[in-house]
Amino acid sequence: MKVLIVFCMILFGSLNIYSQQIFKVIKAEKNYGINKEVGNDSSKYYRIVFLKVSNNNVSYPLVKPNNGFDTLKAIKELLSFEGDSRLCCFPVVNYNPLRSQLYLGLCKYYSIQLEALFIINQLVLKRPFNYSSYPILVNQTTKEEASISGNMVKIAFKAYKEWFKKIKRNNIKMVENETMMPLNNSGLIRWY
Numbered sequence: 001m002k003v004l005i006v007f008c009m010i011l012f013g014s015l016n017i018y019s020q021q022i023f024k025v026i027k028a029e030k031n032y033g034i035n036k037e038v039g040n041d042s043s044k045y046y047r048i049v050f051l052k053v054s055n056n057n058v059s060y061p062l063v064k065p066n067n068g069f070d071t072l073k074a075i076k077e078l079l080s081f082e083g084d085s086r087l088c089c090f091p092v093v094n095y096n097p098l099r100s101q102l103y104l105g106l107c108k109y110y111s112i113q114l115e116a117l118f119i120i121n122q123l124v125l126k127r128p129f130n131y132s133s134y135p136i137l138v139n140q141t142t143k144e145e146a147s148i149s150g151n152m153v154k155i156a157f158k159a160y161k162e163w164f165k166k167i168k169r170n171n172i173k174m175v176e177n178e179t180m181m182p183l184n185n186s187g188l189i190r191w192y
Contacts, residue, residue, distance in 0.1 A: 022074050023119075024051050025081075025112055028089035045089035048081070048115050062122040071123055071172060075164055078123075081116035082157045085149045088115045092136060092147060096129035103134050103192065110135040110147035117160055120182065121191075124167075124175045131181065132191035140188040152189055159186035 028047045050065065064071075087109045094103065110118075118135045121128040137146045137156050146152035163182045167175055174180040183189055 022051055022077050023048050030089055044087060046086045046112055047089050048112060048119060062119055064123060072168060074123055075120050078116040078120050079157065079161060079164060081113050084112040086112045088112055092134055094133050096133040099133045101133070103136070105145050107136050107145055107147035111149060113153060114147055117156060120160065124172060125178065134192040136192040137189055138192050140190055145192065155186055155189050156183065159183050159189065
């Protein structure tokens with residue numbers, strides 16, 4: 001009996017470690033709020049939202065809650081979305097109104113895991129869309145693009161995790177001042 005109780009305590013404790021506490025993924029209509037297409041199956045599209053914010057309240061850049069928001073905890077949680085290749089309901093568009101560059105590539109949608117990295121940029125950078133105008137990763141040498149999954153996305157997550165370790169040790173102000181950017185140690189990967 002004691003073994004069963006200990007097992008249950010460990011099981012429930014470990015489940016709590018991995019539970020989402022700031023964000024959740026919800027089903028959403030394709031192109032939520034942007035050029036909504038009629039007749040598309042919305043059951044396969046998702047988006048990341050704050051757990052305690054109304055489902056209808058979405059904006060870019062993401063507006064952090066005012067009081068008691070733990071940015072480091074939020075980053076850690078967003079990094080846990082690695083491997084989630086469900087499609088985000090938002091299309092690939094330019095989120096920087098000051099940037100005139102057009103995207104004419106093949107990527108039309110991006111994954112929840114890429115959305116998580118895109119949200120991290122919004123939480124810590126003063127001008128997140130100067131750093132990542134489009135939710136697409138690009139290899140600077142081969143010009144290969146990634147928006148759903150693949151090796152480039154894995155490299156980006158590895159770089160973000162290393163960056164996260166550094167800002168926990170040092171200071172998140174270095175990121176806000178743009179002296180320590182997330183993809184600095186990714187080799188040739190950058191945001192489009």
